[in-house]
Amino acid sequence: MNVVAFNGSPKGAESNTHVIVDAFLEGAAAAGADVENVFLAEKNIAHCLGCFQCWSSPTGECVQKDDMADLIETYAAADIVVLATPLHNDNVSSHLKVFIDRLLPLADPYFAVDKNKETIHPSRGGRIPKFVMISNCGFPEKSHFQVLHLLAERMARNYKTEFVAEIYRGGGAWLKEPSLDEAVARYRNLVKLAGEEVVTQGRLSGETKAHLELPLIPSPDYIEIYRTTVNRYWDGVLGGRT
Numbered sequence: 001m002n003v004v005a006f007n008g009s010p011k012g013a014e015s016n017t018h019v020i021v022d023a024f025l026e027g028a029a030a031a032g033a034d035v036e037n038v039f040l041a042e043k044n045i046a047h048c049l050g051c052f053q054c055w056s057s058p059t060g061e062c063v064q065k066d067d068m069a070d071l072i073e074t075y076a077a078a079d080i081v082v083l084a085t086p087l088h089n090d091n092v093s094s095h096l097k098v099f100i101d102r103l104l105p106l107a108d109p110y111f112a113v114d115k116n117k118e119t120i121h122p123s124r125g126g127r128i129p130k131f132v133m134i135s136n137c138g139f140p141e142k143s144h145f146q147v148l149h150l151l152a153e154r155m156a157r158n159y160k161t162e163f164v165a166e167i168y169r170g171g172g173a174w175l176k177e178p179s180l181d182e183a184v185a186r187y188r189n190l191v192k193l194a195g196e197e198v199v200t201q202g203r204l205s206g207e208t209k210a211h212l213e214l215p216l217i218p219s220p221d222y223i224e225i226y227r228t229t230v231n232r233y234w235d236g237v238l239g240g241r242t
Ligand SMILES: Cc1cc2nc3c(=O)[nH]c(=O)nc-3n(C[C@H](O)[C@H](O)[C@H](O)COP(=O)(O)O)c2cc1C
Pocket: 009, 010, 011, 014, 015, 016, 017, 018, 085, 086, 087, 088, 089, 090, 091, 136, 137, 138, 139, 140, 144, 172, 173
């Protein structure tokens, strides 16, 4: 089984997103999968021109010659694709969005109708990977991932596949906070387990999903503590507001 992660953080290997992706891939590899990690920020991927030339060409080739041809091959060889992103304006990062847009050659230009009588493009055939969404964000609450969850539902429909796991972590600044090393290590072990489960069972168990959603630190005041520490950080950078 091939598991490929496409990380859309502009910070690549230094990203908070990578803290999660790395653990997920470690778990997937421990369960026997071949894993690959792609930092989209290191790739040359132009914006989709919207010209539909890929749909006019029998080979589905894009007119733009950049890294995307290789990345589509990597994507198409995957059994599981991890779409990983920091939350930017409640949405995926622009790096990941450009990558997703450039997957257009994989769809067939014709219109068909899905089981809910909604219009859809058929796929061009070939293997369709299952998806995993991984994200972290600066705000502490889970509610900030509402758009991403809806996007996952729509992408599963558009790509005729399913999301076998969605791993969302609010309060992402804490993923690299040295004083929280132990808590982050515990969280990463849970993410590793998620990677193992997705490979061995094809899904996330209810128990792992529930554990992944617990706060990083077991305090009823963790949201307030997080806000205070972030504000203190900015006081340090800006010399305080008052
Ligand atoms: C352009 C931009 C937009 C952002 N928008 C949001 C947002 O809508 N909600 C949020 O909670 N955090 C937002 N953030 C904060 C990032 O999600 C947060 O810093 C995250 O931990 C970065 O992850 P990374 O290190 O993987 O890039 C934004 C950050 C940037 C740079």
